[in-house]
Amino acid sequence: MQLLTTNDLNSQFCHSESINSNCPNFPILPLRNLTILPLRNLTILLWHWPFSRSFRLSGDRCLKMFNISGCFLTDDRSAFLDANVVVFHHRELSWGPSDLPMHLPRPASQQWVWLSMEPPANNANLSLFNGVFNLTMSYRRDADISIPYGRSELGAAEQEYQVDVNRSCLVSWVVSRYQPQQARARVYQSLKEHLHIQVFGGWSHRPLPKRRLLSTIARCFFYLSFENSESTDYISEKLWRNAFQSGAVPVVLGPSRATYEALAPPRSFIHVHDFPNTADLATYLKQLAADKDAYAEYFLWRRTHQVRTITDWRERLCQICLRFPHLPPNKVYQDLEGWVNS
Structure with missing residues (x-):
């Protein structure tokens, strides 16, 4: 089985005629018979299961299901201090930021991801989250982690x-x-x-x-x-x-x-x-x-x-590990509502 790092994969994809000009943000999906190696091991904590529908996360899910190694998913909130990335699904935050772990000491390098697969009209109270999130994750091509519903x-x-x-x-x-x-x-x-x-x-x-x-x-x-x-x-x-x-x-x-x-x-x-x-x-x-x-x-x-x-939330979460090495480390969305509605 061939092994590729995310840099190798980006290089191959960005020189392919099948990929559009937004190559750096284009969703990278694992290829058959390839194991994809992130440049570092990452722990991703999902704070809320979208729409309260959970899936099994035990074991190395990203490797077993999608050939992505070094990418560990958890929904155990006790892992907060060890998580490199914490993902928050907007529907469960629609009443405001009270469900965010603002009371916990946040590691300086930890990245918070705003996740939504809904169009702008279905994302309420966005202005309450200005200055909170580092990364966006949605179907949009210009999201930091682009996870479309499907692809050609x-x-x-x-x-x-x-x-x-x-x-x-x-x-x-x-x-x-x-x-x-x-x-x-x-x-x-x-x-x-x-x-x-x-x-x-x-x-x-x-x-x-x-x-x-x-x-x-x-x-x-x-x-x-x-x-x-x-x-x-x-x-x-x-x-x-x-x-x-x-x-x-x-x-x-x-x-x-x-x-x-x-x-x-x-x-x-x-x-x-x-x-x-x-x-x-x-x-x-x-x-x-x-x-x-x-x-x-x-x-x-x-x-x-x-x-x-692309329907499995675990596959979507595993994409974070492929994109993470290419994302800015100190980004903050000061106007999340403006980006969502743009």
């Missing part, structure tokens, strides 16, 4: 992808928290005037169990990968899992087309803003579903790319 990787799957051009449903959408004031709600209300959309989820009183999610979406030509916020780099599992893993062509609403082009596989999506109105969008979707050859072109990317989802 060069390399075709071992088995050739078979495009299903005969489907029983035109468009589907899964939504639980429907809010009329959101852009996605307005686009949906307008689009459904021109074509039929099968809606699932809590809002439509048609709940969809996780085990049936992908198979249900797979019956449709298109899936509405509509984000609840049009925020910088915010592309969630609605694209990476719901659309790409089901095999439906995503119709996206979220950040700009340029952002999707930078992150998603080439010609793998249809952007709402490519059309002057929803009537034209609906016409295009109907024509595309009827033209099997044209529809199949939205799957050509599968010959050269694969999509990988």
Whole structure:
């Protein structure tokens, strides 16, 4: 098995044509048959489990699961004084800084990380944390530790992808928290005037169990990968899992087309803003579903790319060890709210 340090890995990745110009902050994910060696051993303390859902941390999880050595995860708060990095998930801090260990003596070199996978609108009371955190960890490419919901990787799957051009449903959408004031709600209300959309989820009183999610979406030509916020780099599992893993062509609403082009596989999506109105969008979707050859072109990317989802919080935490040697040691976010909303 080949061994690489994080410097070696960054060097290889930064000279790859597959990586964008933001290479220093691009998420580095372990490669098969490689063990990645951080430049120093690190202990990472997770102060709160996100959404109170915990996972097993015993043993050397980063090495066993992701081939990252010298990276030790713990949720044992008694390890606070020994931790190099302490990670705080914002949802559990939303009432304010009272849950921070301000009463404990903080080692001078210890780095505090603000973690959130939510768009700005879902991160409350940020101004209360100005001057508290050293590093940011989120889906954004300019975060200190960038942990996207998914990523596009060069390399075709071992088995050739078979495009299903005969489907029983035109468009589907899964939504639980429907809010009329959101852009996605307005686009949906307008689009459904021109074509039929099968809606699932809590809002439509048609709940969809996780085990049936992908198979249900797979019956449709298109899936509405509509984000609840049009925020910088915010592309969630609605694209990476719901659309790409089901095999439906995503119709996206979220950040700009340029952002999707930078992150998603080439010609793998249809952007709402490519059309002057929803009537034209609906016409295009109907024509595309009827033209099997044209529809199949939205799957050509599968010959050269694969999509990988990143859902395990432990994998996300292990990324800290890969990024840590390249992060400034004395950084402090004096205006965390300003950065999040930028």
